[in-house]
Amino acid sequence: VRVLLVEDDDRVADALLPALARRGFEMSRSATGVPVVGMLEDIDVVLLDLGLPDVDGMDLCRTIRAASTVAVIVVSARSEIDDRITALQAGADDYLVKPYDIGELVARVQAVSRRTDGTGPDAGADSVVVIGDVQVDLAGHRVIVAGTTIALSRKEFQILSIIVRAGGAVCSRERLLSEVWGRTWPGANRTLDVHIATLRTKLHRPSLLHTVRGVGYRLTSEYAG
């Protein structure tokens, strides 16, 4: 697993790089934000510190998401819930607050990379599901709405593909949380709500994902065909 650490603080980087390399990750680092977009090729996971000297971390997160489907874990000293939600809306796959436990960081990196390395249950699926003018390419991890490719975060795509594969059956919140995040935590439901809201906004098809109150989500019958 190739990890790009975007961190301006040398002391943090000097501690993290060897610690993660010892655990088998292939590490690279950028101390500033501007070069990052040019460094994403062959990277599996970006660890993105929000407090950078040259660019706004949230803006960089959006730029990375627009340019690549690489997994992004935002790391921040700020602990406000709004920041976490903003990061997820900016396309981050996960969010970690400093100071964090190195074991937790490793677990999060492994979790996001495991779901994106092509060896998961999605590997080999070559189907494109067409729902009205929405095309969901399950193998290519692409969504095209009315001829336009939509940039989704990995988690947004995972949520959409689970609901699409269910073909109109209800997907419970528990199932989505366990399949996409592999865990639950206080505030998990709110995070899922945010991802669903962002998906609806990005797809411009708000009725595609129907809320089944108190249960979860399903494709609406008009789209499920």
Ligand code: CA
């Ligand atoms: Ca910093």
